[in-house]
Amino acid sequence: MTRFVLASASPARREVLRSAGIEPVVLVSDVDEDAVAAALPEGTPPHRVVVELARAKAESVAAEFLAAGTAELGADSVVVGCDSMLLVDGELQGKPHTPEIARTRWAVMAGRSADLITGHCVLRVRDGEIVGSALDCSATTVHFGKPEPEELNAYIDSGEPLKVAGAFTLDGRGGWFVDRIDGDPSSVIGIGLPLLRRLLGDVGVGIAQLWAADTPG
Incomplete structure (x- = not known):
């Protein structure tokens, strides 16, 4: 069975x-x-930045467990790395980490639209070596509402926006401040299922195989 890492x-x-x-x-x-x-060349397009970050994560984990010979992963696995960033006024924004940065970003985002770009990298690992790879990114346009000052203060105080790309979530408290999206909602959450299914297919893995790997008995 193919395991999903x-x-x-x-x-x-x-x-x-x-x-x-x-x-x-x-x-x-x-x-x-x-x-x-x-380390990327100056002027690297935004979509390439997130794809390279996803690739770095997937390759790091694949190298780690191949070196360790992690037996429970089995002889056939796919390793999936992802990275999301928000593109606002031509600049990529990752996790803000501090309340001050989150507040500054929301001052720019509120009432506007921006693109959440998520890079994906899929590595097929079989019998101790990488035998296939596929990379791509998805972009979803997010239309933000305008939080009231007390709402934004409470949201930032919750700590949630400090740890996520673009200082917002769709599936958490930040969802109150997203008016609508144009694109794949799972990609905004951090891993785009339609794109991922295609990339898995590119390395020879079908969704049914992965479902079977987690079916009891």
């Missing part, structure tokens, strides 16, 4: 997969995202 600590990505019938093995990469992005 998620190279991410994101509980939101994990829940998207679980709701879609896949129980992933979670192995978190130690990739320095800022360093990977800084």
